[in-house]
Amino acid sequence: MIEEYNMLRSFEHLINDNPSSKEAWKMLTEIGLPHKKSEAYKFTPIAPILEKNINWSLEPKNTFDEKQLYSVKGSHFVFVNGILNENLSRTQPDVSFIIEEVREGRHDPFSLLNTSLASNELVITSGTASPIFIYHFNSTGISSPRIRIKIKSGESIQLVEKLLETNKNTFTNSFIHFEVAENAFACHTKVQNYGNSNYSHETVVADVENNGHFYNNTFSFESALTRNNLIINLNGQNCEGHMYGLFLLDKKSHIDNNTTVDHLQPNSFSNELYKGILDEKSTGVFNGKIYVRQDAQKTNAFQSNNNILLSKDATLHTKPQLEIWADDVKCSHGCTSGQLDEYAIFYLRTRGIDRNTAEAMLLHAFAKETLEQVRLETVKDEVLGLIDQKLL
Amino acid sequence: MISIKNLQASIKDKKILKGIDLEVKAGEVHAIMGPNGSGKSTLASVLAGREDYEVTGGSVEYFGEDLLDLDPEERSQKGIFLAFQYPVEIPGVSTTNFMKTAINKVRESRGEKALDAVNFLKLMKEKMKLVDIDQSLLSRSLNEGFSGGEKKRNEIFQMAMLEPKLAILDETDSGLDIDALKIVADGVNKLKSKDNATVVVTHYQRLLNYIVPDFVHILYKGKIVRSGDKNLASELEEKGYDWIKEEAALV
Ligand SMILES: Nc1ncnc2c1ncn2[C@@H]1O[C@H](COP(=O)(O)OP(=O)(O)OP(=O)(O)O)[C@@H](O)[C@H]1O
Ligand SMILES: [Mg+2]
Numbered sequence: 001m002i003e004e005y006n007m008l009r010s011f012e013h014l015i016n017d018n019p020s021s022k023e024a025w026k027m028l029t030e031i032g033l034p035h036k037k038s039e040a041y042k043f044t045p046i047a048p049i050l051e052k053n054i055n056w057s058l059e060p061k062n063t064f065d066e067k068q069l070y071s072v073k074g075s076h077f078v079f080v081n082g083i084l085n086e087n088l089s090r091t092q093p094d095v096s097f098i099i100e101e102v103r104e105g106r107h108d109p110f111s112l113l114n115t116s117l118a119s120n121e122l123v124i125t126s127g128t129a130s131p132i133f134i135y136h137f138n139s140t141g142i143s144s145p146r147i148r149i150k151i152k153s154g155e156s157i158q159l160v161e162k163l164l165e166t167n168k169n170t171f172t173n174s175f176i177h178f179e180v181a182e183n184a185f186a187c188h189t190k191v192q193n194y195g196n197s198n199y200s201h202e203t204v205v206a207d208v209e210n211n212g213h214f215y216n217n218t219f220s221f222e223s224a225l226t227r228n229n230l231i232i233n234l235n236g237q238n239c240e241g242h243m244y245g246l247f248l249l250d251k252k253s254h255i256d257n258n259t260t261v262d263h264l265q266p267n268s269f270s271n272e273l274y275k276g277i278l279d280e281k282s283t284g285v286f287n288g289k290i291y292v293r294q295d296a297q298k299t300n301a302f303q304s305n306n307n308i309l310l311s312k313d314a315t316l317h318t319k320p321q322l323e324i325w326a327d328d329v330k331c332s333h334g335c336t337s338g339q340l341d342e343y344a345i346f347y348l349r350t351r352g353i354d355r356n357t358a359e360a361m362l363l364h365a366f367a368k369e370t371l372e373q374v375r376l377e378t379v380k381d382e383v384l385g386l387i388d389q390k391l392l
Numbered sequence: 393m394i395s396i397k398n399l400q401a402s403i404k405d406k407k408i409l410k411g412i413d414l415e416v417k418a419g420e421v422h423a424i425m426g427p428n429g430s431g432k433s434t435l436a437s438v439l440a441g442r443e444d445y446e447v448t449g450g451s452v453e454y455f456g457e458d459l460l461d462l463d464p465e466e467r468s469q470k471g472i473f474l475a476f477q478y479p480v481e482i483p484g485v486s487t488t489n490f491m492k493t494a495i496n497k498v499r500e501s502r503g504e505k506a507l508d509a510v511n512f513l514k515l516m517k518e519k520m521k522l523v524d525i526d527q528s529l530l531s532r533s534l535n536e537g538f539s540g541g542e543k544k545r546n547e548i549f550q551m552a553m554l555e556p557k558l559a560i561l562d563e564t565d566s567g568l569d570i571d572a573l574k575i576v577a578d579g580v581n582k583l584k585s586k587d588n589a590t591v592v593v594t595h596y597q598r599l600l601n602y603i604v605p606d607f608v609h610i611l612y613k614g615k616i617v618r619s620g621d622k623n624l625a626s627e628l629e630e631k632g633y634d635w636i637k638e639e640a641a642l643v
Pocket of ligand 1: 403404408426428429430431433477
């Protein structure tokens, strides 16, 4: 506890002077950051790693780069070091947004830290015809972007989020909350490709009401350490929650995907597909929790996590976790991990295709399945490009 | 074209090929027959370069070059083609994409330019007609969920695309209905020329009525125990393998 508290002390001067932040800070100092024995961070001992590697007093750099924005018509929100920069942002008239004082959020340590440090919250209220893009240009020791997206009844949005770590030894602790009203639809896609000295803890929460649908696609390529906490609460009936993820890692990248889908009412559906390809000394963690509460009869919940290990030095931890209190439900989960199929490689080679290309073809095919729900072609192409860049 | 001398191969220390001698010249068709488990597919795999098999003795010369020194892809690029007895299912890769990569890798190895989309499509159409294969099959994942016959037909389609010098067809006839058999045999015959050769592995005389062999070899317990002309196949059809087995036991 003491060592984590020391780390917290380095943030003390950054705490906001509003009641929610102060309250969150008080709670955080009581519970502390996850320590070595914290079950939820068993394979990702994040606090000591951050303590050792982050330069909390890093001078921010001016690193906004217009070229990093997707050239797609839509609303482009640019955050710099965790704060929305309205001058750099370009929005469409169909999206309305306000900046609010940060409010109480979740009570897990990193959410509390975000609430303590995020000065404001961007609240986007929309159902929009054009997609929304959110960029984070982060170059300080710690950035704490805080965002809330309200999708009104019957409306739908596509939202793409991208973090651009633009300095060494940075840490981003982001928090984004989707409020998916009745009959609303939201699709959230994230592309994570950082440097080998960038760290992040990224929380995505979705609250989904009757007949609402929420999709999350998370594509992770490189990071010193990234922890993704994805929490989908299917609060209503006939809701859908979809989670797709790919982690394609090499070097010493470490990605920890921690997902939770909570079925609270009858007749909801959740589907999860995460795939990992681990090379060199990388580490991949998948922990998928499915809760089916007592009232959530006729729930259908599916989960699968498939992994390919390309190196003996790569590490994989995968753990499905089902907790079911209702009796009339259909749930399935499965995880696999293995190597590439040598016989399939041989088959391709007998057609003149060299081993490297054959392996890349098989891995590409394996990875591609996780892109099924990405509707924006530009983003899909970008992810496919990153896959090929890593594989070839 | 290919000259196999005293070829011996094992898998996991189990000896499977125990001294194979076989000479195939351009323009020839050879049939290899023999009871289950005698080593026919093993021979085909060793020639295609499967690394699971360890070659423990003998030599294979292909156009004067040591074949056993080459990787599977190099063998393919130099004109060897194996139609698999059990084609592999590859989810997420369409036959079309797969063939495009294959053709261009082969062309690249010969210092030729990659085929552009238009010419590739033209080639596809031409070869699809030759083996009467459906476009919809080719846009699906390679062999995934294909029927037995569809897989075999897809093998011959790939062969037609790659135009090999030495084609080894491992039981391409099994699982084919009569019409499909004719189409496949017809395709093989159309691709035949004085410059290439075909080795067909089969259990049935049926196929050899369509693809008429110049030589028939009987492989038994890892050795070619008898060679002859096409009449040997008819003899087998009539008498079965018992007499071969008895003869072999006497040696
Ligand atoms: N991977 C392997 N591991 C162990 N034994 C093997 C392996 N592959 C082949 N064999 C053995 O080698 C022998 C020859 O097999 P092969 O497949 O070459 O026979 P075949 O003549 O093609 O038979 P069929 O007519 O049934 O296709 C068999 O006894 C088989 O069990
Ligand atoms: Mg066989």
